[in-house]
Amino acid sequence: MMPAIVSIKDLYKNFGSFAALAGINLDIAEGEVVCIVGPSGSGKSTLIRCINLLEKYDDPGQVLVDGIHVEKGRRLAAVRAEVGMVFQSFNLFPHMTVRDNIKLAPMRVRGESESDASSMAIELLRKVGIEEQADKYPAQLSGGQQQRVAIARALAMKPRVMLFDEPTSSLDPEMVGEVLDVMKKLAESGVTMIVVTHEMGFARLVADRVIFMDEGRIIESGTPAEIFDNPKEDRTRVFLNAVLEHKQSG
Amino acid sequence: MGFVETFFNWNVIVSSFPLLLSGLRITLLLGTVSIVAGLMLGLFIALTRIYAVRPFRIFAKIYTDVFRSIPLLVLLIVVYYALPFVGLRLSPFMSAAVALTLVSAAYTAEIFRAGIEAIPYGQFEASQALGLSYRHMMVDVILPQATRIVIPPLTNNCINVIKDTALASVVAMPDLLKQATQAQALEANPTPLIVAALMYVALLWPLVILVGRLEKRFRRGDR
Numbered sequence: 001m002m003p004a005i006v007s008i009k010d011l012y013k014n015f016g017s018f019a020a021l022a023g024i025n026l027d028i029a030e031g032e033v034v035c036i037v038g039p040s041g042s043g044k045s046t047l048i049r050c051i052n053l054l055e056k057y058d059d060p061g062q063v064l065v066d067g068i069h070v071e072k073g074r075r076l077a078a079v080r081a082e083v084g085m086v087f088q089s090f091n092l093f094p095h096m097t098v099r100d101n102i103k104l105a106p107m108r109v110r111g112e113s114e115s116d117a118s119s120m121a122i123e124l125l126r127k128v129g130i131e132e133q134a135d136k137y138p139a140q141l142s143g144g145q146q147q148r149v150a151i152a153r154a155l156a157m158k159p160r161v162m163l164f165d166e167p168t169s170s171l172d173p174e175m176v177g178e179v180l181d182v183m184k185k186l187a188e189s190g191v192t193m194i195v196v197t198h199e200m201g202f203a204r205l206v207a208d209r210v211i212f213m214d215e216g217r218i219i220e221s222g223t224p225a226e227i228f229d230n231p232k233e234d235r236t237r238v239f240l241n242a243v244l245e246h247k248q249s250g
Numbered sequence: 251m252g253f254v255e256t257f258f259n260w261n262v263i264v265s266s267f268p269l270l271l272s273g274l275r276i277t278l279l280l281g282t283v284s285i286v287a288g289l290m291l292g293l294f295i296a297l298t299r300i301y302a303v304r305p306f307r308i309f310a311k312i313y314t315d316v317f318r319s320i321p322l323l324v325l326l327i328v329v330y331y332a333l334p335f336v337g338l339r340l341s342p343f344m345s346a347a348v349a350l351t352l353v354s355a356a357y358t359a360e361i362f363r364a365g366i367e368a369i370p371y372g373q374f375e376a377s378q379a380l381g382l383s384y385r386h387m388m389v390d391v392i393l394p395q396a397t398r399i400v401i402p403p404l405t406n407n408c409i410n411v412i413k414d415t416a417l418a419s420v421v422a423m424p425d426l427l428k429q430a431t432q433a434q435a436l437e438a439n440p441t442p443l444i445v446a447a448l449m450y451v452a453l454l455w456p457l458v459i460l461v462g463r464l465e466k467r468f469r470r471g472d473r
Contacts, residue, residue: 054375081381091376095394104390105380157380 004064005030005161005192006051011061013046013216020046021057022216028161028194033187035195035203037227038213039239044196047213048163051194052083066160081109084154084162088169090146092138092153098125099134102153109157117156124152128182144175148182155186162186164195200243204228212236262441266433270442273429274449280343280425281412284350288411289404291351292358297388299363310359317356323417325349330421346418346425354411361403365396402464409457413450426450 004027013021020043028034036044049055051063053070063070070079093101102121106112112120125131128148130141138146147167154162164183168176180202187193187206197203203210203224210227212220212235220233231237299310317325330345340348369392377387419428430446 052379054378077378077381077383079381080379083379085376085379087372087376087379089372091370091372093373093376093391093395095398105382108383108386108390109381153380 003030003067004028005032005066006194007062007064008047008051009062009064011047011050011063012058013043013050013055013061014058019216021050024216024218026211026218028192030160030192031190032208033193033195033206034209034211035197035207035224036211036213037197037200037203037239038219042213043216044213045165046216048085048165048194048196051161051163052080052085054085077109081105081157082160084157084159086147086150086154086162086164086167088166090138090143090150090170092146092150094138097135097137098130098141098149101138101149102156105153106156120156121152124155125149127155127185128152129178142175143171144178147171147175147179151179151182151186155191161192161194164193164197166196166198168197168199198243200228200240212239214239256439257441257444259437259439259441262433262437262439263445266430266437266442266445269429269433270426270445270449273424273426273446274453276343276424277412277415277426278453280346280350280415280418280423281408283347284354284415285408285411287347287351288354288358288407291355293362295355295359296362296366299359300366314356314359317353318360320353322349322353322414323420325353326417326421342418342421342423345421346415346423350411350414350418353414354407357407357410358404361400361407362396364403365400366392368399369395398468402461402468405457405461405464409454409461412454412457416450 006026006028008024008026011021011024012019022043024043024047036047038044046055050057050061051065051070053063053072053076057063065079065083068075068079070076092098093104096104099118099121102124103114103117106117106120107114122131122134125134128151130145130148133141133145133149138149141149151167167183168179171179176199180199183193183195183202184206195203195207205224207224209221210224211218212227212231212233214235220227220231220236227236228240231240295310295313298306299314300307302310326346326349329340329349330342333340373391373395374387377391382390415425416427418425419431422428426446426449430442433442434440
Protein backbone atom coordinates (compact mmCIF):
# COMPACT_ATOMS: atom_id res chain seq x y z
CA MET A 1 0.00 0.00 0.00
CA MET A 2 1.09 3.57 -0.73
CA PRO A 3 2.23 5.62 2.25
CA ALA A 4 -0.65 7.53 3.79
CA ILE A 5 -0.84 11.24 3.06
CA VAL A 6 -3.02 11.66 6.13
CA SER A 7 -2.60 9.33 9.07
CA ILE A 8 -4.87 9.60 12.10
CA LYS A 9 -4.05 7.62 15.23
CA ASP A 10 -6.09 7.19 18.40
CA LEU A 11 -7.97 10.45 18.05
CA TYR A 12 -10.11 11.41 21.03
CA LYS A 13 -11.85 14.67 21.63
CA ASN A 14 -14.03 15.48 24.59
CA PHE A 15 -16.13 18.58 24.95
CA GLY A 16 -16.71 18.44 28.68
CA SER A 17 -18.36 15.10 29.24
CA PHE A 18 -19.43 14.75 25.61
CA ALA A 19 -17.16 12.54 23.53
CA ALA A 20 -17.06 14.09 20.07
CA LEU A 21 -14.38 11.66 18.94
CA ALA A 22 -13.96 8.33 20.68
CA GLY A 23 -10.89 6.72 19.19
CA ILE A 24 -10.47 7.28 15.48
CA ASN A 25 -7.82 5.49 13.43
CA LEU A 26 -7.73 6.28 9.76
CA ASP A 27 -5.20 6.36 6.93
CA ILE A 28 -5.86 8.18 3.69
CA ALA A 29 -3.76 7.33 0.67
CA GLU A 30 -2.55 9.83 -1.88
CA GLY A 31 -5.18 10.37 -4.58
CA GLU A 32 -7.90 8.76 -2.54
CA VAL A 33 -11.39 10.27 -2.29
CA VAL A 34 -12.98 9.53 1.05
CA CYS A 35 -16.51 10.55 1.95
CA ILE A 36 -17.50 10.65 5.60
CA VAL A 37 -21.20 10.29 6.29
CA GLY A 38 -23.25 9.97 9.43
CA PRO A 39 -25.88 11.67 11.55
CA SER A 40 -25.30 15.19 12.87
CA GLY A 41 -23.27 15.19 16.04
CA SER A 42 -21.47 12.02 15.01
CA GLY A 43 -18.10 13.80 14.99
CA LYS A 44 -17.47 13.93 11.24
CA SER A 45 -16.79 17.66 11.12
CA THR A 46 -14.75 17.53 14.30
CA LEU A 47 -12.65 14.78 12.74
CA ILE A 48 -11.68 16.67 9.61
CA ARG A 49 -11.18 19.88 11.58
CA CYS A 50 -8.58 18.00 13.64
CA ILE A 51 -6.59 17.28 10.49
CA ASN A 52 -5.44 20.91 10.19
CA LEU A 53 -5.80 21.56 13.91
CA LEU A 54 -8.69 24.00 13.69
CA GLU A 55 -9.91 21.73 16.45
CA LYS A 56 -7.55 20.56 19.16
CA TYR A 57 -7.63 16.88 19.99
CA ASP A 58 -6.84 15.16 23.24
CA ASP A 59 -3.51 13.59 24.09
CA PRO A 60 -2.03 11.29 23.03
CA GLY A 61 -3.81 11.24 19.68
CA GLN A 62 -1.85 12.00 16.58
CA VAL A 63 -2.47 13.39 13.12
CA LEU A 64 0.26 13.15 10.51
CA VAL A 65 0.05 14.96 7.21
CA ASP A 66 2.69 13.77 4.78
CA GLY A 67 4.55 12.33 7.75
CA ILE A 68 4.61 15.61 9.69
CA HIS A 69 2.92 15.76 13.07
CA VAL A 70 0.20 18.44 13.05
CA GLU A 71 0.77 20.23 16.32
CA LYS A 72 1.00 23.72 17.74
CA GLY A 73 4.27 25.38 16.97
CA ARG A 74 6.30 26.95 14.26
CA ARG A 75 5.60 24.30 11.66
CA LEU A 76 1.82 24.46 12.03
CA ALA A 77 1.24 27.15 9.41
CA ALA A 78 3.46 25.26 6.96
CA VAL A 79 1.51 22.03 7.48
CA ARG A 80 -1.79 23.88 7.19
CA ALA A 81 -0.66 25.31 3.86
CA GLU A 82 -0.53 21.73 2.55
CA VAL A 83 -4.11 21.07 3.62
CA GLY A 84 -6.81 22.88 1.70
CA MET A 85 -10.13 23.38 3.42
CA VAL A 86 -13.58 24.25 2.15
CA PHE A 87 -16.08 25.31 4.79
CA GLN A 88 -19.82 24.97 5.02
CA SER A 89 -20.16 28.75 5.26
CA PHE A 90 -17.59 29.56 2.50
CA ASN A 91 -15.64 32.01 4.70
CA LEU A 92 -14.46 34.10 1.78
CA PHE A 93 -12.80 37.38 2.69
CA PRO A 94 -15.60 39.89 2.07
CA HIS A 95 -13.37 42.94 1.68
CA MET A 96 -11.40 41.43 -1.20
CA THR A 97 -12.34 40.70 -4.76
CA VAL A 98 -12.63 37.09 -5.83
CA ARG A 99 -9.24 37.32 -7.50
CA ASP A 100 -7.61 38.77 -4.37
CA ASN A 101 -9.18 36.09 -2.20
CA ILE A 102 -7.39 33.49 -4.29
CA LYS A 103 -4.11 35.40 -4.62
CA LEU A 104 -3.61 36.20 -0.95
CA ALA A 105 -2.22 32.96 0.47
CA PRO A 106 0.01 32.04 -2.51
CA MET A 107 1.60 35.48 -2.29
CA ARG A 108 1.90 35.66 1.49
CA VAL A 109 2.71 32.05 2.28
CA ARG A 110 4.41 30.78 -0.87
CA GLY A 111 5.99 34.10 -1.79
CA GLU A 112 4.61 34.02 -5.30
CA SER A 113 4.74 37.16 -7.40
CA GLU A 114 1.62 39.23 -7.92
CA SER A 115 1.45 38.35 -11.62
CA ASP A 116 1.98 34.61 -11.09
CA ALA A 117 -0.66 34.53 -8.39
CA SER A 118 -3.04 36.53 -10.52
CA SER A 119 -2.74 34.32 -13.58
CA MET A 120 -3.08 31.23 -11.41
CA ALA A 121 -6.22 32.75 -9.87
CA ILE A 122 -7.77 33.19 -13.29
CA GLU A 123 -6.79 29.70 -14.32
CA LEU A 124 -8.40 28.25 -11.20
CA LEU A 125 -11.53 30.33 -11.67
CA ARG A 126 -11.78 28.97 -15.20
CA LYS A 127 -11.45 25.48 -13.74
CA VAL A 128 -14.41 26.10 -11.42
CA GLY A 129 -16.29 27.84 -14.22
CA ILE A 130 -16.54 31.45 -13.03
CA GLU A 131 -13.55 33.33 -14.45
CA GLU A 132 -15.85 36.20 -15.45
CA GLN A 133 -16.48 36.94 -11.74
CA ALA A 134 -12.82 37.59 -10.90
CA ASP A 135 -13.25 41.24 -10.04
CA LYS A 136 -16.47 40.99 -8.10
CA TYR A 137 -16.76 40.89 -4.34
CA PRO A 138 -18.05 37.73 -2.64
CA ALA A 139 -21.31 39.41 -1.60
CA GLN A 140 -22.13 39.93 -5.29
CA LEU A 141 -22.03 36.18 -6.00
CA SER A 142 -24.55 33.44 -5.41
CA GLY A 143 -23.85 30.85 -2.72
CA GLY A 144 -22.84 28.27 -5.26
CA GLN A 145 -20.44 30.69 -6.93
CA GLN A 146 -18.97 31.67 -3.56
CA GLN A 147 -18.32 28.08 -2.69
CA ARG A 148 -16.63 27.52 -6.04
CA VAL A 149 -14.39 30.51 -5.30
CA ALA A 150 -13.62 28.98 -1.91
CA ILE A 151 -12.57 25.77 -3.64
CA ALA A 152 -10.36 27.73 -6.04
CA ARG A 153 -8.85 29.62 -3.12
CA ALA A 154 -7.94 26.39 -1.36
CA LEU A 155 -6.55 24.85 -4.56
CA ALA A 156 -4.33 27.89 -5.15
CA MET A 157 -2.03 26.63 -2.40
CA LYS A 158 -1.56 23.38 -4.32
CA PRO A 159 -2.42 21.40 -1.21
CA ARG A 160 -1.55 17.73 -0.78
CA VAL A 161 -5.05 17.05 0.49
CA MET A 162 -8.38 18.87 0.31
CA LEU A 163 -10.86 18.83 3.18
CA PHE A 164 -14.53 19.58 2.55
CA ASP A 165 -16.66 20.26 5.61
CA GLU A 166 -20.27 19.87 4.44
CA PRO A 167 -19.57 22.07 1.42
CA THR A 168 -23.14 22.06 0.11
CA SER A 169 -25.09 22.16 3.37
CA SER A 170 -25.72 25.89 3.40
CA LEU A 171 -26.52 26.16 -0.30
CA ASP A 172 -29.92 26.59 -1.88
CA PRO A 173 -30.90 23.29 -3.50
CA GLU A 174 -30.53 24.56 -7.05
CA MET A 175 -26.88 25.41 -6.39
CA VAL A 176 -25.78 22.14 -4.89
CA GLY A 177 -25.21 20.56 -8.29
CA GLU A 178 -22.73 23.14 -9.57
CA VAL A 179 -20.52 22.72 -6.50
CA LEU A 180 -20.70 18.93 -6.58
CA ASP A 181 -19.78 19.00 -10.27
CA VAL A 182 -16.62 20.95 -9.50
CA MET A 183 -15.76 18.51 -6.71
CA LYS A 184 -16.35 15.58 -9.00
CA LYS A 185 -13.95 17.02 -11.57
CA LEU A 186 -11.36 17.50 -8.84
CA ALA A 187 -11.76 13.93 -7.70
CA GLU A 188 -11.29 12.69 -11.25
CA SER A 189 -8.13 14.77 -11.61
CA GLY A 190 -6.52 12.82 -8.78
CA VAL A 191 -6.77 15.33 -5.90
CA THR A 192 -6.78 13.66 -2.50
CA MET A 193 -10.11 14.56 -0.92
CA ILE A 194 -11.78 14.02 2.41
CA VAL A 195 -15.40 15.07 2.20
CA VAL A 196 -17.90 15.33 5.02
CA THR A 197 -21.24 15.31 3.27
CA HIS A 198 -24.92 14.52 3.39
CA GLU A 199 -24.99 14.07 -0.38
CA MET A 200 -25.25 10.29 -0.64
CA GLY A 201 -25.52 10.42 -4.43
CA PHE A 202 -22.21 12.23 -4.63
CA ALA A 203 -20.55 9.84 -2.20
CA ARG A 204 -21.76 6.83 -4.14
CA LEU A 205 -20.59 8.22 -7.46
CA VAL A 206 -17.26 9.78 -6.51
CA ALA A 207 -15.88 8.18 -3.37
CA ASP A 208 -13.21 5.50 -3.40
CA ARG A 209 -14.14 4.81 0.19
CA VAL A 210 -17.15 5.72 2.30
CA ILE A 211 -16.85 5.99 6.06
CA PHE A 212 -19.90 5.88 8.27
CA MET A 213 -19.48 7.56 11.64
CA ASP A 214 -21.70 7.63 14.70
CA GLU A 215 -21.09 8.79 18.27
CA GLY A 216 -17.49 9.71 17.57
CA ARG A 217 -16.54 6.34 16.12
CA ILE A 218 -16.03 4.88 12.70
CA ILE A 219 -18.78 2.29 12.56
CA GLU A 220 -18.11 0.99 9.13
CA SER A 221 -16.03 1.79 6.08
CA GLY A 222 -15.84 0.37 2.60
CA THR A 223 -16.50 0.99 -1.05
CA PRO A 224 -19.67 2.92 -1.88
CA ALA A 225 -21.28 -0.33 -3.02
CA GLU A 226 -20.44 -2.06 0.26
CA ILE A 227 -21.79 0.76 2.41
CA PHE A 228 -24.83 1.80 0.41
CA ASP A 229 -26.01 -1.53 -1.01
CA ASN A 230 -24.90 -3.94 1.63
CA PRO A 231 -24.23 -2.27 4.98
CA LYS A 232 -23.08 -4.69 7.65
CA GLU A 233 -24.02 -2.64 10.68
CA ASP A 234 -27.56 -1.95 11.84
CA ARG A 235 -26.76 1.67 12.63
CA THR A 236 -25.57 2.26 9.08
CA ARG A 237 -28.71 0.71 7.70
CA VAL A 238 -30.98 2.77 9.93
CA PHE A 239 -29.18 5.96 9.01
CA LEU A 240 -29.23 5.28 5.29
CA ASN A 241 -32.91 4.35 5.35
CA ALA A 242 -33.73 7.58 7.14
CA VAL A 243 -31.69 9.66 4.71
CA LEU A 244 -33.05 7.98 1.61
CA GLU A 245 -36.66 8.14 2.74
CA HIS A 246 -36.20 11.80 3.47
CA LYS A 247 -34.80 12.31 -0.01
CA GLN A 248 -37.78 10.63 -1.62
CA SER A 249 -40.39 12.51 0.35
CA GLY A 250 -38.45 15.78 0.01
CA MET B 251 -22.61 98.95 24.44
CA GLY B 252 -24.87 97.13 22.09
CA PHE B 253 -25.09 93.43 21.41
CA VAL B 254 -22.80 93.47 18.38
CA GLU B 255 -20.11 95.63 20.02
CA THR B 256 -20.20 93.35 23.04
CA PHE B 257 -20.10 89.92 21.45
CA PHE B 258 -18.89 90.54 17.90
CA ASN B 259 -16.65 93.55 18.32
CA TRP B 260 -14.74 93.89 15.04
CA ASN B 261 -11.76 95.73 16.54
CA VAL B 262 -11.40 93.09 19.22
CA ILE B 263 -11.64 90.34 16.64
CA VAL B 264 -8.87 91.90 14.58
CA SER B 265 -6.56 92.52 17.51
CA SER B 266 -7.08 89.13 19.18
CA PHE B 267 -7.11 87.05 16.04
CA PRO B 268 -3.36 86.27 15.92
CA LEU B 269 -3.50 85.09 19.52
CA LEU B 270 -6.53 82.91 18.83
CA LEU B 271 -4.91 81.42 15.75
CA SER B 272 -1.82 80.47 17.70
CA GLY B 273 -4.13 78.86 20.27
CA LEU B 274 -5.93 76.99 17.52
CA ARG B 275 -2.62 75.69 16.23
CA ILE B 276 -1.72 74.30 19.63
CA THR B 277 -5.18 72.79 20.04
CA LEU B 278 -4.84 71.06 16.67
CA LEU B 279 -1.33 69.88 17.42
CA LEU B 280 -2.33 68.53 20.82
CA GLY B 281 -5.41 66.87 19.35
CA THR B 282 -3.46 65.24 16.52
CA VAL B 283 -0.65 63.99 18.74
CA SER B 284 -3.10 62.56 21.29
CA ILE B 285 -5.31 60.95 18.64
CA VAL B 286 -2.43 59.28 16.81
CA ALA B 287 -0.70 58.11 19.98
CA GLY B 288 -4.04 57.00 21.43
CA LEU B 289 -4.81 54.99 18.29
CA MET B 290 -1.52 53.13 18.40
CA LEU B 291 -1.63 52.47 22.12
CA GLY B 292 -5.31 51.55 21.89
CA LEU B 293 -4.73 49.02 19.10
CA PHE B 294 -1.89 47.49 21.07
CA ILE B 295 -4.06 47.22 24.20
CA ALA B 296 -6.96 45.75 22.23
CA LEU B 297 -4.74 43.05 20.72
CA THR B 298 -3.27 42.37 24.15
CA ARG B 299 -6.74 42.15 25.64
CA ILE B 300 -7.87 39.59 23.07
CA TYR B 301 -4.81 37.53 22.25
CA ALA B 302 -2.13 37.84 24.92
CA VAL B 303 -1.53 35.37 27.73
CA ARG B 304 -3.80 35.72 30.70
CA PRO B 305 -1.86 38.11 33.01
CA PHE B 306 -1.44 40.60 30.16
CA ARG B 307 -5.10 40.23 29.21
CA ILE B 308 -6.11 41.09 32.75
CA PHE B 309 -3.73 44.04 32.78
CA ALA B 310 -5.26 45.33 29.54
CA LYS B 311 -8.75 45.01 30.94
CA ILE B 312 -7.81 46.87 34.12
CA TYR B 313 -6.19 49.58 32.01
CA THR B 314 -9.27 50.17 29.88
CA ASP B 315 -11.58 50.11 32.88
CA VAL B 316 -9.49 52.50 34.98
CA PHE B 317 -8.86 55.05 32.26
CA ARG B 318 -12.48 55.07 31.21
CA SER B 319 -13.51 55.69 34.83
CA ILE B 320 -11.14 58.51 35.71
CA PRO B 321 -12.31 62.01 34.78
CA LEU B 322 -9.90 63.48 32.26
CA LEU B 323 -9.61 66.71 34.22
CA VAL B 324 -8.58 64.80 37.33
CA LEU B 325 -6.02 62.79 35.41
CA LEU B 326 -4.63 65.92 33.83
CA ILE B 327 -4.21 67.63 37.18
CA VAL B 328 -2.63 64.53 38.66
CA VAL B 329 -0.14 64.32 35.80
CA TYR B 330 0.71 68.01 35.92
CA TYR B 331 0.63 68.78 39.64
CA ALA B 332 1.25 65.43 41.35
CA LEU B 333 3.88 63.73 39.24
CA PRO B 334 6.51 66.48 39.92
CA PHE B 335 6.50 65.23 43.53
CA VAL B 336 8.02 61.97 42.28
CA GLY B 337 10.45 63.85 40.09
CA LEU B 338 8.46 63.62 36.84
CA ARG B 339 7.96 67.15 35.62
CA LEU B 340 6.17 67.41 32.30
CA SER B 341 5.51 70.55 30.31
CA PRO B 342 1.87 71.63 30.04
CA PHE B 343 1.78 70.30 26.49
CA MET B 344 3.29 66.96 27.46
CA SER B 345 1.01 66.63 30.49
CA ALA B 346 -2.04 67.26 28.36
CA ALA B 347 -0.83 64.96 25.59
CA VAL B 348 -0.12 62.16 28.06
CA ALA B 349 -3.47 62.46 29.83
CA LEU B 350 -5.44 62.68 26.60
CA THR B 351 -3.53 59.77 25.06
CA LEU B 352 -4.01 57.51 28.08
CA VAL B 353 -7.76 58.10 28.13
CA SER B 354 -8.20 58.06 24.37
CA ALA B 355 -6.27 54.77 24.19
CA ALA B 356 -8.68 53.18 26.65
CA TYR B 357 -11.70 54.13 24.55
CA THR B 358 -9.91 53.27 21.33
CA ALA B 359 -8.97 49.87 22.70
CA GLU B 360 -12.60 49.10 23.48
CA ILE B 361 -13.64 50.22 20.00
CA PHE B 362 -10.97 48.06 18.34
CA ARG B 363 -11.85 45.10 20.53
CA ALA B 364 -15.51 45.34 19.60
CA GLY B 365 -14.50 45.67 15.95
CA ILE B 366 -12.24 42.64 15.98
CA GLU B 367 -14.71 40.56 17.94
CA ALA B 368 -17.39 41.41 15.41
CA ILE B 369 -15.41 39.57 12.72
CA PRO B 370 -16.93 36.12 12.25
CA TYR B 371 -14.82 33.25 13.55
CA GLY B 372 -14.83 31.69 10.10
CA GLN B 373 -12.53 34.47 8.87
CA PHE B 374 -9.89 33.42 11.38
CA GLU B 375 -10.34 29.76 10.53
CA ALA B 376 -10.15 30.36 6.79
CA SER B 377 -6.93 32.36 7.27
CA GLN B 378 -5.40 29.67 9.44
CA ALA B 379 -6.46 26.89 7.10
CA LEU B 380 -4.65 28.68 4.26
CA GLY B 381 -1.47 28.70 6.33
CA LEU B 382 -1.33 32.46 6.83
CA SER B 383 0.88 33.60 9.69
CA TYR B 384 -0.72 35.42 12.60
CA ARG B 385 0.64 38.71 11.32
CA HIS B 386 -0.72 38.24 7.81
CA MET B 387 -4.06 37.05 9.16
CA MET B 388 -4.39 40.24 11.17
CA VAL B 389 -2.96 42.65 8.61
CA ASP B 390 -4.60 41.25 5.47
CA VAL B 391 -7.83 39.74 6.71
CA ILE B 392 -9.00 40.77 10.16
CA LEU B 393 -7.92 44.38 10.65
CA PRO B 394 -9.13 45.65 7.25
CA GLN B 395 -12.58 44.32 8.07
CA ALA B 396 -12.47 45.56 11.65
CA THR B 397 -11.42 48.99 10.40
CA ARG B 398 -14.66 49.38 8.48
CA ILE B 399 -16.59 48.64 11.62
CA VAL B 400 -14.57 50.91 13.87
CA ILE B 401 -14.21 54.00 11.67
CA PRO B 402 -17.47 55.70 12.80
CA PRO B 403 -16.87 55.21 16.54
CA LEU B 404 -13.20 56.11 16.15
CA THR B 405 -14.14 59.35 14.41
CA ASN B 406 -16.48 60.02 17.29
CA ASN B 407 -13.60 59.46 19.68
CA CYS B 408 -11.47 61.93 17.69
CA ILE B 409 -14.16 64.54 18.17
CA ASN B 410 -14.13 63.93 21.89
CA VAL B 411 -10.34 64.15 22.10
CA ILE B 412 -10.28 67.46 20.26
CA LYS B 413 -13.02 68.82 22.51
CA ASP B 414 -11.16 67.61 25.58
CA THR B 415 -8.01 69.47 24.57
CA ALA B 416 -9.78 72.53 26.00
CA LEU B 417 -9.24 71.06 29.46
CA ALA B 418 -5.52 71.61 28.98
CA SER B 419 -6.09 75.31 29.57
CA VAL B 420 -6.26 74.54 33.30
CA VAL B 421 -2.60 73.55 33.28
CA ALA B 422 -1.74 76.83 31.63
CA MET B 423 -1.29 75.44 28.18
CA PRO B 424 -1.79 78.19 25.59
CA ASP B 425 -4.47 76.35 23.62
CA LEU B 426 -7.42 77.97 21.91
CA LEU B 427 -9.53 78.30 25.05
CA LYS B 428 -6.66 79.63 27.16
CA GLN B 429 -5.77 82.23 24.54
CA ALA B 430 -9.41 83.23 24.26
CA THR B 431 -9.80 83.78 28.00
CA GLN B 432 -6.58 85.74 28.05
CA ALA B 433 -7.64 87.90 25.14
CA GLN B 434 -10.96 88.42 26.83
CA ALA B 435 -9.23 89.68 29.99
CA LEU B 436 -6.92 91.84 27.95
CA GLU B 437 -9.64 93.45 25.89
CA ALA B 438 -12.22 93.46 28.67
CA ASN B 439 -14.61 92.09 26.07
CA PRO B 440 -16.09 88.60 25.56
CA THR B 441 -15.73 88.63 21.76
CA PRO B 442 -12.61 86.38 21.77
CA LEU B 443 -14.56 83.71 23.65
CA ILE B 444 -17.31 83.81 21.05
CA VAL B 445 -14.79 83.58 18.23
CA ALA B 446 -13.06 80.65 19.96
CA ALA B 447 -16.38 78.87 20.40
CA LEU B 448 -17.13 79.37 16.71
CA MET B 449 -13.70 78.01 15.83
CA TYR B 450 -14.36 74.84 17.80
CA VAL B 451 -17.68 74.41 16.08
CA ALA B 452 -16.20 75.11 12.65
CA LEU B 453 -13.52 72.52 13.34
CA LEU B 454 -15.78 69.79 14.67
CA TRP B 455 -19.04 70.24 12.79
CA PRO B 456 -17.64 68.65 9.62
CA LEU B 457 -16.44 65.69 11.67
CA VAL B 458 -19.83 65.30 13.29
CA ILE B 459 -21.46 65.27 9.86
CA LEU B 460 -18.83 62.80 8.65
CA VAL B 461 -19.63 60.40 11.49
CA GLY B 462 -23.29 60.49 10.59
CA ARG B 463 -22.54 59.73 6.93
CA LEU B 464 -20.11 56.94 7.78
CA GLU B 465 -22.57 55.32 10.13
CA LYS B 466 -25.26 55.41 7.49
CA ARG B 467 -22.94 54.08 4.83
CA PHE B 468 -21.60 51.18 6.88
CA ARG B 469 -25.09 50.30 8.02
CA ARG B 470 -26.08 49.86 4.41
CA GLY B 471 -23.21 47.43 4.03
CA ASP B 472 -21.53 49.24 1.15
CA ARG B 473 -17.87 48.85 0.66
